[in-house]
Amino acid sequence: MAQIQERGSTHVYKVNKISKEEMDSMVARCVYEQPPFCNAACPLKLDTRAFLKAAADGDFKKALGLYEKIAPFPLVLAAGCEAPCEGKCRLGEIGDAVAIRAVEAAVARYGEAARGGSVFRMKKRKTVAILGSGLFPLLLAGELEKKAYPLTVFCEQADLDSFLRCAAGFLDEDAFALERKRLRGKDIQFEFSCSIDRAFLDEKRASFDVLCISETVRSRLFPDSPVIPELMLCEKEQFICGGEEGVMNTAFGAKKAALTVDRLAQKLDPRNTRGQEGACESELYTDLSEAKELRRAAIPDGGYTPAQAAEEAKRCIQCRCEECMKSCAYLQHYKKYPGLLSREIYNNTQIIMGDHQLNKPMNACSLCGQCSVVCPRGFDMAQVCHIARRNMVSTDKMPLAPHEFALMDMLFSNNEAFLARPQPGYETCRYVFFPGCQASAIAPDTVRAAYEDLCARLDGGVALLLGCCGAICDWAGRYELEDQTREFIDRELARLGDPIVIAGCPTCKKELSTHDGLEIKGIWDVLLELGLPEGARGLARPAALHDSCGARGDEETQKAIRTLAAQLGCTLIDTPYSGDRSPCCGYGGLAAYANREVAAEMTEKCLERSDAPYISYCMACRDRFARQGRESRHLLELCYGTDAGAPPDISEKRRNRLTLKNELLHELWHEETAEMKLDFELNYTVDARRMMDDRMILTDDVIAVLQDFRASGEAVLDAEDGLLVARRRVGNATFWVKFSREGEDSFTVHRAWSHRMRVEKREG
Amino acid sequence: MAGEKNYYTVDPMGKLRCFKCGVPLEKGKAKFMYLDNGFPVELPVCPVCGFVYVPEELALGKVASVERALEDK
Known part of the structure; x- marks a missing residue:
């Protein structure tokens, strides 16, 4: 049997299949990180989503x-903010926008301020002076105090109350008292009753590192020195200045000014490295169907009470684009949105030394492409993982272990179990039936019935090709093997006279459609043309139709399947995520081999859509659903009145393929095959069979071990249970079998295990 | 044992015997090798023919986890 070479761990860096730029452009499609619309509209960048969540939870302290x-003065902002966030709230499109400002006002009024914080803060060394009064000086003082500048405010007012009244005279008495308390608690020095003239200003300019003045002072002392609005800076005189243009814009001005103070204090160009300032556009996608309460409660004169504010905050639908994560078990498992996961996977492919921690996630994706359909921007995680796998293979960093069993299974399908024959009586054929490796493995009787039916009802001869289409090595990222398989299949098809391929499996159809000059149709199309065979009958009970991920984007196939199901008399139940949005059963992308846990979650995700029996048109789906205990039938079983019964284990799958081939060779082509007969009797305990299936150990592996034991007599006797243990290296693994002997030529297998490491005796 | 990594307590009761040689397995020196890496270990070994035994719990436990770690290197 063919073998696949295991890689070493000292890598030769070969070809990189994806550039950083390509990955960046892919990652940019994911809008998960885009800000919600309310947040984008806010020039001050309030994390509105988190704020409303905290308020909705009643956690006003956090809010x-x-x-x-x-x-820095919440009641001041809440009282006067123009609230552009509310104008952009998506709820406003179908009802009332969330009353964000009213919630802010309630939080500012009733929320408990966090204590401490400034006590142990290290003060900055550079000093700042603010000259004048009004809203801008107040808010700027608040911003600079947060940044821990030693700060002095020089104002003309006689006391703090007058200063605050001048800045925020619009506050009611309660709010005024609260903000006065807050202002007193801040580490800001005040000098009152100052007479601010040119000499006073020059004196402060000399004794402070950065000077800020109010617009009133500037217009009086420097009427001809303009201020750059983006920087809030008068470049000529090197002072910072801001006026009163509404509460929100003044607050935004104070923010910009505080950043300019930073730059000036560091003696840097104030234009540089400012980041994105002010309101921006968002490309976030929001699913408005989740909005429940569309109407806002009227705001009483005194504003919302805490309970009312929390109720209103609960109306927020927490805009977040999670369309892919809602439907994909894989993304749910790793709890990462595709943009982030893709970046991590890309980085994983670039590691030369060290651990590739993303190998498992990268190989656990079913490559089904559901995300590319449900994502409003068409983000394709499958493409990312597929390229990453090919990249790992091309740079010789891909471990063989996760995919070896599947790849060996493919080689088995295309070697021992392979069959390509024209219909008896024909040299070349008009058609070839390509049922797919899983159909022969899981439902060989159905394959036989279908082939006999096609031969009987189609003119021009129907050849048979039992083998693997190459999807397995494609999924594994083994592109060289994929090319070899493609050439192999093309060569066999040429021998059969380049017939029209009748695929029994949507994934085979998809895979084979990438071959040049191949005409290909599904057996479902042919059955629609010919009419149902005799004995075809649908399920008596209503059933859920599971669309194959191989048929994603193939509307004709999906339609044909539904027509066929209707002709069979099936009553199909509508399920969420059907058609192009269908999830993968867990077999796709070799997920079931690389990460059994995630694959099981994928199967579960498919089955949670309905309690009814499932009808599928991919044999792998049929198998995985049946393994979960669900009544599961392949459409072809219904067409041909066959029942594949309980799902076979991994060894039975191989045996089914081989038996089908040998029986058909015997019956149709009258060719005899030498059947391998065991020269000893071999039995398994129920536990052993289950264990072998679970641990991917084939009966062939067990037979190899026992043949070795019979030849060499090498084994260990375990006195505890009286059983013998023998071993043999097969390919890249060592298999151990624990067995009892019922005589010279009779064995019962009790346990089996394997490891990939080689082991040998060490001298010295 | 100081300084030696010990992944497995070797057959303290002498319950394992080499079927071919008819002698008990003894604690002996062995080596695991995988992906260009080698690890000296102590395992039950037949003192006569050198048969090295890898018990099930070791294969599925420590050996499997070291395999995973090396595969992801």
């Missing part, structure tokens, strides 16, 4: 903490 990040 206030978030609000204070953008508003």
Whole structure:
């Protein structure tokens, strides 16, 4: 049997199949990280989503903490903000926007301020002076105090109350008292009753590192020195200045000014490295169907009570694009959105030394492409994982272990179990039936019935090709093997007279459609043309139709399947995520081999859509659903009145393929095959069979071990249970079998295990 | 045992015997090799023919986890 070479762990860096730029452009399609629309509209960048969540949870302390990040004087901002966030709230499109400002006001009024924080803060060395009064000086003082600048405010007012009244006279008495308390708690020095003239200003300019003035002071002392609005800076005089243009814009001005203070204090160009400032556009996608409460409660004169504010905050639908994660068990398992996961997977492919921690996630994707359909931007995680796998293979970093069993299975399908014959009586044929490796493995009787039916009802001869289409090595990223398989299949098809391929499996159809000059149709199309065979009958009970991921984007196939099901008399139940949005059963992408846990979650995800029996048109889906205990039938079983019964284990799958080939060779082509007869009797305990299936140990592996034992007599006797243990290296693994002997030529297998490491005796 | 990694307690009760040689397996020096890496270990070994035994719990436990770690290197 063919073998696949295991790689070493000292890598030769070969070809990189994806550039960083290509990956960046892929990652950019994921909008998960885009800000919600309310947040994007806010020039102060309130994390509105988190703020409303905290308020909805009744955690006003946390909500206030978030609000204070953008508003050093929360009641001032909440009282006067123009709230552009509400204008962009997506709920506004189908009902009332969330009353964000009213919630902010309630949080600012009733929220408990976090204590401490500034006590142990290291003060900055550079000093700042603010000259003048009004809203801008107040808010700037708040911003700079947050940044821990030693700060002095020089104002004309006689006391703090007058200063605050001048800045925020619009506050009601309660709010005024609260903000006065807050202002007193801040580490800001005040000098009152100052007479601010040119000499005073020059004196402060000399004794402080950075000077800020109010617009009133600037217009009086420097009427001809303009201020750059983006920087809030008068470049000529090197002072910072801002005016009053509404509460929100003044607060935004104070934020910009505080950043300019940073730059000036560091003696840097204030234009550089400012990041994105102010409101921006968002490309986030929001599923509005989840909105429940569309109407807002009226805001009483005194504003919302805490309970009312929490109720209103609960109306927020927490805009977040998770369309892919809702439907994909793989993304749910790793709890990462595709943009982030893709970047991590890309980085994983670039590691030369060290651990490739993303190998498992990269190989666990079913490559089914559901994400590319459900994502509003068409993000294709399958493409990312597929390229990454090919990249790992091309750079010789891909471990063989996760995919070896599947690849060996493919080689088995295309060697020992392979069959390509024209219909008896024909040299070449008009058609070839290509049932696919899983159909022969899981439902050989159905394959036989279908082939006999096609031969009987189609003119021009129908050849038979039993083998693997190459999807396995494609999924594994083994592109060289894929090319070899492609050439092999093409060569065999040429021998049969380049017939029209009748695929029994949508994945084979998809895979073979990448071959040049191949005409290909599904058996479902042919059955629609010919009419149902005799004895075809649908399920009596209503059933859920599971669309194969191989048929994603293949509308004709999906339609043909439904027509066929209707002709069979099946009553199909509508399920969420059907058609192009269908999830993978867990077999796709070799997920079931690389990560059994995730694959099981995928199967579960498919089955949670309905309690009814499942009808599928891919044999792997049929098998995985049946393994989960669900009544599961392949459409061809219904067409041909066959029942593949309980799902076979991994050894039975191989035997089914081989037996089908040998029986057909015997019956149709009258060719005899030498059947391997065991020269000893071999039995298995139930536990052993289950264990072997679970541990991917084939009966062939067990037979190899026992043949070795019979030849060499090498084994260990375990006195504890009286059983013998023998071993043999087969390919890249060592298999161990624990067995009892019922005589010279009779064995019962009790346990079996394997490891990939080689082991040998060490001298010295 | 100081300094030696010990993944497995070797047959303390002498329950394992080499079927071919008819002698008990003894604690002996062996080596695991995988992907260009080698690890000296102590395993039950037949003192006569050198048969090295890898018990099930070792194969599925430590050996499997070291395999995974090396595969992801």
